[in-house]
Amino acid sequence: MTLFTKCIKVSVIALSGLILCAQGAQVPQHIDIKQLSKTVEDVVVPLPNEIFGALNKLGAVNWKEHVRSDKGINFTERPRIALLLGTVIADGFVAVQAEDAPAVKEIGQRVLALARGIGVGSSITPHAKAIIEAADKRNWEGVRQELDRTQNSVQQAMNEVHDEKLSQLVSLGGWLRGTEVLTSVVTKHFSTDGAELLHQPDLLSYFQTRLQGMPEFNVPIIHEIQDALVQVKPLIDVGNARIPPESVKKINEITTRLGNGIVTRD
Amino acid sequence: MNSFVNVLLRGGFLLLSVIALQPAVFASVDDAQSFALQAAETYVKQGFQVREDYWGGDLGSGEKKAVRQQLFKGNEYWFWLGTEVDRAKVSVHVYDSDGKLAEEPDGWEKGHFAAAHVVPKTTGSYFIIVSVEQSPEERTHWALVYGFR
Numbered sequence: 001m002t003l004f005t006k007c008i009k010v011s012v013i014a015l016s017g018l019i020l021c022a023q024g025a026q027v028p029q030h031i032d033i034k035q036l037s038k039t040v041e042d043v044v045v046p047l048p049n050e051i052f053g054a055l056n057k058l059g060a061v062n063w064k065e066h067v068r069s070d071k072g073i074n075f076t077e078r079p080r081i082a083l084l085l086g087t088v089i090a091d092g093f094v095a096v097q098a099e100d101a102p103a104v105k106e107i108g109q110r111v112l113a114l115a116r117g118i119g120v121g122s123s124i125t126p127h128a129k130a131i132i133e134a135a136d137k138r139n140w141e142g143v144r145q146e147l148d149r150t151q152n153s154v155q156q157a158m159n160e161v162h163d164e165k166l167s168q169l170v171s172l173g174g175w176l177r178g179t180e181v182l183t184s185v186v187t188k189h190f191s192t193d194g195a196e197l198l199h200q201p202d203l204l205s206y207f208q209t210r211l212q213g214m215p216e217f218n219v220p221i222i223h224e225i226q227d228a229l230v231q232v233k234p235l236i237d238v239g240n241a242r243i244p245p246e247s248v249k250k251i252n253e254i255t256t257r258l259g260n261g262i263v264t265r266d
Numbered sequence: 267m268n269s270f271v272n273v274l275l276r277g278g279f280l281l282l283s284v285i286a287l288q289p290a291v292f293a294s295v296d297d298a299q300s301f302a303l304q305a306a307e308t309y310v311k312q313g314f315q316v317r318e319d320y321w322g323g324d325l326g327s328g329e330k331k332a333v334r335q336q337l338f339k340g341n342e343y344w345f346w347l348g349t350e351v352d353r354a355k356v357s358v359h360v361y362d363s364d365g366k367l368a369e370e371p372d373g374w375e376k377g378h379f380a381a382a383h384v385v386p387k388t389t390g391s392y393f394i395i396v397s398v399e400q401s402p403e404e405r406t407h408w409a410l411v412y413g414f415r
Contacts, residue, residue, distance in 0.1 A: 027359055027367065028367070029366070029367045030361075030365050030366055030367065031361055031365045031393075031395070032365055033361070033363065033364070033365040033393065036332040036393060036395075040332045040333070040334050040393070041321055041331065041332070041333045041334065042334070043334050043335070043336060043391070044319060044321065044333070044334075044335055044336075045336075046336050046338070047317070049315070050338060050341065050414055051338060053315075053338075053340075053341055053414065053415070054338040054339065054340035054341045054389075055340075057340045057341075058340065141315075144315065145315070145318075148315075148317060148318045148319075149318050151318075152318035152319050155319075193339065193340065196339060196388070196389045197338055197339070197340075197389050198389075199388070199389045199390050200336050200389075200390075201390075201391075202334060202336065202390075202391040203336050203391075
């Protein structure tokens with residue numbers, strides 16, 4: 001009986017192993033990416049804190065020096081408001097990294113004002129309130145989550161009224177500000193791993209394509225961004241090569257110029 | 267009076283039919299997202315930040331969809347796939363830009379949930395392949411969420 005039980009146990013273990021192996025074997029180790037081209041969904045734009053998180057792991061960053069007090073003037077053009085809104089949300093993530101409660105609260109108010117400016121204020125009010133409350137409690141994880149919710153709600157509200165293009169400008173504004181901060185940090189303390197975080201050629205192509213589909217937004221800053229992305233593309237689309245310090249510095253100069261353009265009047 | 271009862275009965279029957287059919291007819295990608303988030307719950311306790319944004323749609327049995335995603339070396343990612351269809355079997359796998367399987371071996375598939383774990387070796391574009399392997403429905407809603415730490 002003992003021998004029989006042992007045999008059963010061994011058989012069960014062997015069978016389990018076979019099943020696991022079979023499951024593993026079912027997953028192809030390699031696929032043809034070119035065949036996927038027709039079924040691939042658009043790139044999802046990462047939030048700045050996703051990049052900042054990776055950056056933090058490379059060494060201590062003095063986030064306080066990247067907190068921006070100038071949140072931009074009031075625009076009437078909706079594309080400009082959308083770009084600025086994305087930038088301000090990204091500033092919120094920087095302020096969270098710096099654990100700067102007054103800056104976070106100010107950003108919460110600014111986000112609400114900008115969201116009202118493009119007609120989606122009602123969906124943002126609860127998030128702005130939650131950002132301010134979480135900052136008061138120094139609940140940084142809560143602030144991070146609310147900033148993510150804010151961006152998501154803004155974009156959902158825009159998509160619902162078929163303002164997808166403005167929604168894309170919010171993402172673009174956030175990406176530009178995130179890239180500006182990333183390149184600023186890496187320029188000051190260069191590392192190849194830090195520079196590698198700029199390797200985002202598909203994301204850049206995604207923004208270029210989206211901007212090409214916005215001829216109706218005839219504002220100078222949009223044209224400036226289009227021209228700038230053409231300059232940035234070869235600096236980050238380097239394949240398996242490393243991104244050198246001078247490229248990081250150049251991208252920082254470009255994104256800083258664009259950042260200033262987004263927050264100030266033409 | 268007879269016609270009134272008739273109308274009442276017919277109306278009641280129609281109402282009951284709508285209520286009975288509701289899960290099938292009105293089930294949506296949002297329901298699928300709830301399941302994907304349910305799969306993510308345990309990981310939130312481990313410090314993963316789950317994005318509010320998600321991908322979703324519907325697929326027939328045996329169909330696949332690829333999602334392109336920028337991942338950053340230094341971060342750790344989990345992708346969670348869910349569907350509201352109880353007896354469906356779904357899967358999610360992650361490949362790098364060369365088409366090479368890039369996930370850790372601790373990914374899992376449990377009926378209408380599946381998850382894939384990635385620790386990117388390089389910063390760049392990755393492809394997340396979602397698939398409805400089996401389903402009793404003609405079209406099966408799916409939603410994919412991700413988290414990082």
